[in-house]
Amino acid sequence: MGVLPEIVGRDEFAALIIRTDYGDESAWQAVVAELTRPWGDGGEYEAQVHLVDDRVWGGVTSDEVLDAVRRDEELSVVFLADRVTMQSAHRALLALTPSDEDEDLDPMYYQELIDSPPPREFRTVPVGVHEIHGNLLIGNMDFEEFAEVAFADPEGVFRSF
DSSP: OOOOOOOOSOOTTSEEEEEOOOSOHHHHHHHHHHHTSOBSGGGOBOOOEEEEOOGGGTTOOHHHHHHHHTTOTTOOOEEEEOHHHHHSTTOOEEEEOOOOGGGGOOTTTOHHHHHSOOOOEEEEOHHHHHHHHHHHHTTSSOHHHHHHHHHHSTTSEEOOO
16 A cells, blocks of 8 residues: 555544445445534534545555554544444444554553553444544543443443443
């Protein structure tokens, strides 16, 4: 895969969603409809998303996406609409953290974290995108906290608190 294009024009308050699967247009439209719907108790919050729907991203791996988005220092999470998203009934997107928090850890003091690195990905239903992005953006929660909730779900999907 060549160099992926830089993502420009994203408002930091907008969750970044990258489409990597182009096999089912109606599934993608269903994902977009869910992502752009108002969210929160009674729908009091407007959905803010930055959708990347460009075939150049088709079939890219998680690692390739992470390499491309690491240029954005303000980005705490990126969501992929991949093949699993398009084929699952709940349209669960893949949440990825672009941070390499463990690379600066002192091994003498953080051996436990090095032996068991924090998760770098989990699945979330579309409505969960906003809760995850918002809380990470303001530093209210860590990526690992959302991953823990997702991993506790029988299907391994974050649904909400």
